[in-house]
Amino acid sequence: MTDIGVWTGALGPLTNWPIVPGHETVGDVVELGPDVDNFDIDDRVGGLYHGGQDGACMTCQQGLPQGCHQKVANGVSKHGGCKPIAPPSHLASQNRNHRPRSLLTCRCRGRVRLRPSLPRPQTVAEYCILHTNAAVKIPKDVKPARVAPFLCAGVTVFNSVRHQNIMPGKTVAMHGIDGLGHLAIQYARKMGYRVVAISSGDSKLKLAIELGSHEYIDASRQDPVEALVKLGGAKMIICTAPDAKTIGQYVVALQWQGKLLILALKILPMCPCFPLTSLLVAPA
Known part of the structure; x- marks a missing residue:
């Protein structure tokens, strides 16, 4: 539903075009930021809709990071883990000088970069970046396609x-x-x-x-x-x-x-x- 809302423009200003959608991402860690100490290379992790928070605003201090004033949403305000898409026609004119990318290679502090492990490469991004405070470890004996829905709906x-x-x-x-x-x-x-x-x-x-x-x-x-x-x-x-x-x-x-x-x-x-x-x- 969220990905459809991104594509149709129904989420309005929440969407940061151009964007790679997808907030139920499962992948294997291939690169660590310099401050990461709670994940290792080759860990299997998942990314939720919630993609990070500043940890300093009033809601974060109250233990409610989902209401963070600077919150990040995977696949909505930052690139997610699905196939890149161009804006719908009624939004294209606003983004004509930009193109979405399927390969995100930047190394960021406090984040991990993943290689999606779903079997169809045409349906997922090659890489995506997750904040460590919004990533969860997933056992490798669980199929990614089975666990992905739990990262949002679940x-x-x-x-x-x-x-x-x-x-x-x-x-x-x-x-x-x-x-x-x-x-x-x-x-x-x-x-x-x-x-x-x-x-x-x-x-x-x-x-x-x-x-x-x-x-x-x-x-x-x-x-x-x-x-x-x-x-x-x-x-x-x-x-x-x-x-x-x-x-x-x-x-x-x-x-x-x-x-x-x-x-x-x-x-x-x-x-x-x-x-x-x-x-x-x-x-x-």
Whole structure:
């Protein structure tokens, strides 16, 4: 989704054209910056969306580097690990004197340079550079193609769910079985929650059960909010593909002091609207 947003220009000023996209990079270290002491040559490492922070601003000092005022985003504000792309036509005029590069050879302090280890060289950059404070070591017996999604979608839902402090045994509903949703269902099940998956169609029923969902609500056949209320509501509802109307409806299906967790990149304006009385009345 992020790479598509880079290509289409939907991320706007966040994108530093020209750019090599890709923020789920897996590769082997081939060169170290002079200050690197926590990685070695030939280590296999991964690069996330978060590409670095200054460590000095207010949010960094609060232990929230993802909100750094000078944060770096792999594949968005700095070169990532996918195939180089030119700007879309409506942005080309702004960058006509620049061309993206597939080979990044500069040596930078506190960074490592990687050789992507995916099997298709036409789909990844030959080299990319990662900040050491935004790189993670990966076992070499794990296939890069299997671990790459965890570097963005995986860490997004895992950290978001665990930080909500929902007690095991509580009901957690998942709206959407997509790139984020299918991982969130598995995490929630392993964390000991009663998982309710919400999607449309019989095909998603089988997938939801295979992923670990206890219940499945087919939104194409019944009102998902009413169905969730009949199940007793949810202590947390996770939306990975929300819109304002859906969010407003789901609030009434939350249990007392329940949480609505929104995990989606939404380009269009989104303002959840719901009656304030829904915050005072929990599902029976």
